[in-house]
Amino acid sequence: MEAYMQYTEKVIQTFMNPKNVGKIDDADGMGKVGNPQCGDIMQIFIKVKDNIITDIKFLTLGCAAAIATSSITTEMVKGKTIDEALKITNKDVMSALGGLPPEKLHCSILAEQGIHAAIEDYLNKQKKD
Amino acid sequence: MSHDEEMISMTDLIYLDNNATTPVEPRVLEAMLPYLGEKYGNPSSIYTMGREARQAVNSARESVAQLIGAQPEEIIFTSGGTEADNLAIKGIAFALREKGNHIITSAVEHHAVLNCCKWMKKNGFEVTYVGVDPDGVIHLNELKSAITSRTILITVMHANNETGTIEPIEEVAAIARERGIVVHTDAVQSVGKFPVDVRKQNVNLLSLSGHKIYGPKGVGALYVKKGTRMTSLFQGGHHEWNRRSGTENVPGIVGLGRAAEIAREEMADLAKREGRLRDRLLQGIMNTIPDILVTGHPEKGLANTLMICVKYVEGEAILLHLDAMGVATSSGSACTSGSLDPSHVLLAMGVPVEVAHGSVRFSLGRSTTEEQIDRVIEVFAPIVKNLRAMSPETPAA
Numbered sequence: 001m002e003a004y005m006q007y008t009e010k011v012i013q014t015f016m017n018p019k020n021v022g023k024i025d026d027a028d029g030m031g032k033v034g035n036p037q038c039g040d041i042m043q044i045f046i047k048v049k050d051n052i053i054t055d056i057k058f059l060t061l062g063c064a065a066a067i068a069t070s071s072i073t074t075e076m077v078k079g080k081t082i083d084e085a086l087k088i089t090n091k092d093v094m095s096a097l098g099g100l101p102p103e104k105l106h107c108s109i110l111a112e113q114g115i116h117a118a119i120e121d122y123l124n125k126q127k128k129d
Numbered sequence: 130m131s132h133d134e135e136m137i138s139m140t141d142l143i144y145l146d147n148n149a150t151t152p153v154e155p156r157v158l159e160a161m162l163p164y165l166g167e168k169y170g171n172p173s174s175i176y177t178m179g180r181e182a183r184q185a186v187n188s189a190r191e192s193v194a195q196l197i198g199a200q201p202e203e204i205i206f207t208s209g210g211t212e213a214d215n216l217a218i219k220g221i222a223f224a225l226r227e228k229g230n231h232i233i234t235s236a237v238e239h240h241a242v243l244n245c246c247k248w249m250k251k252n253g254f255e256v257t258y259v260g261v262d263p264d265g266v267i268h269l270n271e272l273k274s275a276i277t278s279r280t281i282l283i284t285v286m287h288a289n290n291e292t293g294t295i296e297p298i299e300e301v302a303a304i305a306r307e308r309g310i311v312v313h314t315d316a317v318q319s320v321g322k323f324p325v326d327v328r329k330q331n332v333n334l335l336s337l338s339g340h341k342i343y344g345p346k347g348v349g350a351l352y353v354k355k356g357t358r359m360t361s362l363f364q365g366g367h368h369e370w371n372r373r374s375g376t377e378n379v380p381g382i383v384g385l386g387r388a389a390e391i392a393r394e395e396m397a398d399l400a401k402r403e404g405r406l407r408d409r410l411l412q413g414i415m416n417t418i419p420d421i422l423v424t425g426h427p428e429k430g431l432a433n434t435l436m437i438c439v440k441y442v443e444g445e446a447i448l449l450h451l452d453a454m455g456v457a458t459s460s461g462s463a464c465t466s467g468s469l470d471p472s473h474v475l476l477a478m479g480v481p482v483e484v485a486h487g488s489v490r491f492s493l494g495r496s497t498t499e500e501q502i503d504r505v506i507e508v509f510a511p512i513v514k515n516l517r518a519m520s521p522e523t524p525a526a
Contacts, residue, residue: 012449015446015449016449016450016453018519021518021519032521036481036482036483036486036522037469037482037483038463038469039443039462039463039464039469039471039482039483039486040443041520041521041522042521043521059519059520059521060519060520060521061441061442061443061519061520061521061522062443062446062464063443063444063445063446063462063464063465064445064446064449064464065464066443066446066464067446067519104464
């Protein structure tokens with residue numbers, strides 16, 4: 001094993017007790033990002049009412065950073081409007097966790113992409129109706 | 130209290146990462162302490178204290194030689210396995226530069242060999258990486274066909290650190306000798322775990338490391354068969370027959386010598402005990418968790434090593450949960466290696482990328498007990514269940 005930077009306590013705690021884990025069967029929007037090659041896969045489910053994300057859940061296959069970023073991102077997004085949710089960046093996510101080791105940066109980007117994918121799915125569904 | 134019981138009581142940690150490093154055995158520490166204390170002489174000094182240090186180094190050299198069936202003059206002390214590997218590869222390649230520039234190795238070597246070979250490629254040498262079968266055993270025919278008139282070195286590890294698979298070094302060496310090619314083996318994971326005899330193997334060079342056999346970190350050795358032409362990495366005070374300059378790490382060397390002695394006496398019983406416990410662990414895991422891939426050769430593998438792949442979850446996440454339950458292990462996932470690729474060993478064996486990401490390695494040791502194994506079985510299933518419940522890839526029930 002190669003040497004690498006340690007996680008913050010916040011990352012470890014969030015990873016050990018993640019929030020909003022699960023599926024939403026009648027989700028208004030769903031996004032799945034990542035791929036088996038890189039080893040991280042995130043799936044985000046959202047319920048939207050009056051332009052507000054009333055509920056959000058995630059399923060993630062990945063390391064501590066992947067699971068922690070998924071959890072913290074869903075906490076940051078829940079209760080926000082679609083526009084507010086789209087403004088949340090991976091930097092905000094990293095900041096909320098007290099930072100991530102450099103080689104785990106891509107996990108925070110994946111979380112941001114997951115939210116965007118779920119919202120895009122919701123908006124596409126809206127267009128169809 | 131037996132020595133092993135003393136080690137168990139040192140901590141409540143269930144330590145199953147002995148292939149990464151081992152604790153210093155109490156008897157080894159005892160042997161080393163005087164040389165960190167009042168016996169601080171430089172072995173090259175002419176006065177009594179220097180001669181005592183020289184004697185201690187000689188004694189350790191004999192112990193290491195005995196462990197692998199070599200002559201003491203064939204043992205070069207180094208700073209560890211990585212330096213021994215680098216010394217072997219660079220030392221031979223640069224000495225035989227006129228003869229050729231082609232090196233053959235395997236696809237499953239430790240990074241010390243792999244990255245050294247990568248560096249050699251950047252510095253005028255050609256390298257061929259021979260593939261392995263699904264159990265991790267090198268393709269001997271592919272090795273044979275890879276040899277050219279420019280081949281000057283074949284280096285294949287003895288036992289794999291990740292899967293425990295043992296390579297057929299005698300056959301590899303026979304192939305090399307037939308063509309007059311120098312052969313090296315990285316035996317860091319095999320020496321001290323089961324009998325290794327350099328005469329039987331018929332290799333020219335062999336690497337070993339102290340901290341894998343209950344000795345201290347920062348010391349290892351390279352076996353160099355008498356008459357082998359090799360240049361040095363370090364030039365200086367002509368130590369180690371001009372093969373490796375630098376004032377001897379006396380405490381470290383003394384520790385390595387004592388560890389070698391203990392290994393020679395006790396490795397048979399240790400391997401038997403570890404094998405039993407490893408089988409118990411495997412059985413327990415297979416009984417409680419579905420969708421597990423077991424890797425490595427089923428018969429020709431290290432008795433203490435079990436590398437499994439847990440489908441639908443990622444290795445680092447498993448490790449951290451095990452850590453929270455007081456169990457130390459490692460993984461071959463990309464996340465734990467700092468790169469985007471998971472274990473090159475598993476990939477070379479044909480394990481699919483996404484399955485390799487879920488790898489967990491248990492490497493048992495002197496301190497491992499049946500109670501500990503049962504505890505690991507107990508806590509492992511809920512951890513996997515919890516992570517699978519969180520995973521988008523887990524198939525619906």
